[in-house]
Amino acid sequence: MPHRANAMQTSFELTTSGPGLYEFSGAVTDWLAGQGDGLLTLFVRHSSCSLLVQENADSDVQRDLKAFLARLVPPADHPSMRYLTHVLEGPDDMPAHIRAALLPVSLSIPVADGKPLLGTWQGIYLFEHRDRPHRRRVAAHFS
Amino acid sequence: MPHRANAMQTSFELTTSGPGLYEFSGAVTDWLAGQGDGLLTLFVRHSSCSLLVQENADSDVQRDLKAFLARLVPPADHPSMRYLTHVLEGPDDMPAHIRAALLPVSLSIPVADGKPLLGTWQGIYLFEHRDRPHRRRVAAHFS
Amino acid sequence: MPHRANAMQTSFELTTSGPGLYEFSGAVTDWLAGQGDGLLTLFVRHSSCSLLVQENADSDVQRDLKAFLARLVPPADHPSMRYLTHVLEGPDDMPAHIRAALLPVSLSIPVADGKPLLGTWQGIYLFEHRDRPHRRRVAAHFS
Numbered sequence: 561m562p563h564r565a566n567a568m569q570t571s572f573e574l575t576t577s578g579p580g581l582y583e584f585s586g587a588v589t590d591w592l593a594g595q596g597d598g599l600l601t602l603f604v605r606h607s608s609c610s611l612l613v614q615e616n617a618d619s620d621v622q623r624d625l626k627a628f629l630a631r632l633v634p635p636a637d638h639p640s641m642r643y644l645t646h647v648l649e650g651p652d653d654m655p656a657h658i659r660a661a662l663l664p665v666s667l668s669i670p671v672a673d674g675k676p677l678l679g680t681w682q683g684i685y686l687f688e689h690r691d692r693p694h695r696r697r698v699a700a701h702f703s
Numbered sequence: 704m705p706h707r708a709n710a711m712q713t714s715f716e717l718t719t720s721g722p723g724l725y726e727f728s729g730a731v732t733d734w735l736a737g738q739g740d741g742l743l744t745l746f747v748r749h750s751s752c753s754l755l756v757q758e759n760a761d762s763d764v765q766r767d768l769k770a771f772l773a774r775l776v777p778p779a780d781h782p783s784m785r786y787l788t789h790v791l792e793g794p795d796d797m798p799a800h801i802r803a804a805l806l807p808v809s810l811s812i813p814v815a816d817g818k819p820l821l822g823t824w825q826g827i828y829l830f831e832h833r834d835r836p837h838r839r840r841v842a843a844h845f846s
Numbered sequence: 847m848p849h850r851a852n853a854m855q856t857s858f859e860l861t862t863s864g865p866g867l868y869e870f871s872g873a874v875t876d877w878l879a880g881q882g883d884g885l886l887t888l889f890v891r892h893s894s895c896s897l898l899v900q901e902n903a904d905s906d907v908q909r910d911l912k913a914f915l916a917r918l919v920p921p922a923d924h925p926s927m928r929y930l931t932h933v934l935e936g937p938d939d940m941p942a943h944i945r946a947a948l949l950p951v952s953l954s955i956p957v958a959d960g961k962p963l964l965g966t967w968q969g970i971y972l973f974e975h976r977d978r979p980h981r982r983r984v985a986a987h988f989s
Contacts, residue, residue: 569740569813597855599887599987601742601811605822607758613951614943615893620932621943627929628919628944633771643770646763657757657764658771665756666811668887668952670855670987677985679891699820701742701813703846703989712883712956744885744954748965750901776914786913789906800900800907801914808899809954842963844885844956846989 566598567703574696576688579630579652581612581622584698585684588676592702595674601701602684603666608656609688609696610663616683629689633658656689663687671702709741710846717839719831722773722795724755724765727841728827731819735845738817744844745827746809751799752831752839753806759826772832776801799832806830814845852884853989860982862974865916865938867898867908870984871970874962878988881960887987888970889952894942895974895982896949902969915975919944942975949973957988 572587592600604611615621635651636644646654667684669676678684686696715730735743747754758764778794779787789797810827812819821827829839858873878886890897901907921937922930932940953970955962964970972982 567740567742569815597853599742599853599885599989601813603812603820605820605825607756607822607825612947613893614947618932621940624930624932624940625944625947631929632775632918643774644767646761646767654764654767658768661755661757661768662805662948664951665807668811668954668987669889670887670985672855677889677891679893679983682891682893697822699813701811703742710883710885712958742885744956746955746963748963748968750899750965750968775918786917787910789904789910797907797910801911804898804900804911805948808950811954840965842956844954846885 567701570700572698572700574686574698575693576686576696577693578691579688580626581614581685581687583616583683583685585616588684591700592671592674592676595671595702597673598671598702600669600671600676601666603699604686605697605699607660608653608690609686610660611665611667611698612663612685612687613667613678613682614685615681617681629659652691659689710844713843715841715843717829717841718836719829719839720836721834722831723769724757724828724830726759726826726828728759731827734843735814735817735819738814738845740816741814741845743812743814743819744809746842747829748840748842750803751796751833752829753803754808754810754841755806755828755830756810756821756825757828758824760824772802795834802832853987856986858984858986860972860984861979862972862982863979864977865974866912867900867971867973869902869969869971871902874970877986878957878960878962881957881988883959884957884988886955886957886962887952889985890972891983891985893946894939894976895972896946897951897953897984898949898971898973899953899964899968900971901967903967915945938977945975
């Protein structure tokens with residue numbers, strides 16, 4: 561197959577230990593360093609965690625985001641969630657799928673001079689929705 | 704205008720019969736077969752249905768996702784939705800627009816060796832939010 | 847660095863005056879006029895507003911969308927939001943971050959003959975979540 565000029569791909573691996581935001585802006589920035597203009601695309605290869613671009617200045621924002629999602633989509637053993645049928649993999653599993661449906665699975669960010677055009681306060685995060693530790697893979701494309 | 708080397712586009716048509724997830728991973732995979740590395744982008748050309756990457760192993764997940772959304776955004780004739788004003792096109796119309804705002808309208812997935820880099824359990828779906836049968840078009844780009 | 851053939855980037859600036867949808871389909875269309883086929887990507891460089899593709903035919907849809915989000919994520923001084931900790935920047939700030947997490951930060955739209963492949967009734971919007979006037983920047987990439 562023809563090689564697409566100047567395109568490159570990689571995979572970021574992240575280890576998570578419970579629900580919350582895990583920033584990996586640094587790994588992305590390092591990977592793009594020295595590249596020119598282009599388009600960065602990130603895609604998370606799981607359906608029980610998400611990608612998110614959010615404020616990175618104040619960790620309160622991340623705590624509140626997590627708290628909101630925990631209330632919007634409570635665990636399967638919460639009385640309000642009795643209608644759930646997919647409960648064999650634990651009370652955190654189906655809510656994780658629901659949260660993953662509501663938050664981004666892919667992100668596209670223009671890049672100028674090898675730098676993603678994030679706003680001043682924006683960071684790139686993996687948002688874990690499962691309770692137990694997981695190893696997560698994010699596919700990355702730059703062209 | 705200059706032709707962009709190696710880029711290609713198509714349109715997927717799906718027929719839906721009420722709210723729920725309609726997988727079309729197979730059509731996407733067929734279209735990309737034989738291509739090399741690149742980036743796949745899907746965009747749904749309607750504002751009352753969505754695209755979704757989700758677990759394809761257990762149909763309970765899809766049923767629960769649909770049930771959650773039906774509770775989060777009930778029909779316009781539900782007492783909790785009395786504030787809605789856009790109700791002329793039926794009680795399922797404005798909730799469909801709201802659900803379409805909350806779920807993806809576009810998806811970007813890196814492709815390696817002609818295969819979208821989906822995780823083991825991930826499938827590509829159209830998520831229909833309207834009650835009556837619809838014909839839906841998804842624009843696809845690969846480059 | 848090598849110049850990527852035929853790619854171009856720009857930045858759209860929008861002035862907002864309170865929560866709601868601000869359409870900028872026209873500016874995007876003007877920018878792409880005369881280009882060929884390709885892929886448009888938009889990315890909003892802020893974490894308290896969103897991008898959205900939605901129905902542009904009836905302003906009731908936009909009013910109802912705004913009303914739904916105001917109920918789903920009320921201001922921080924609403925009794926149901928007492929758990930929020932990031933409140934120093936005003937009662938509209940943390941809810942704006944939450945809404946920004948739920949709605950798109952990036953959009954990717956295939957382009958044919960210099961025209962984004964929007965559906966008949968779709969428009970491209972910035973969705974402002976903050977109360978006070980803001981100047982918002984959207985990074986755009988076409989390739």
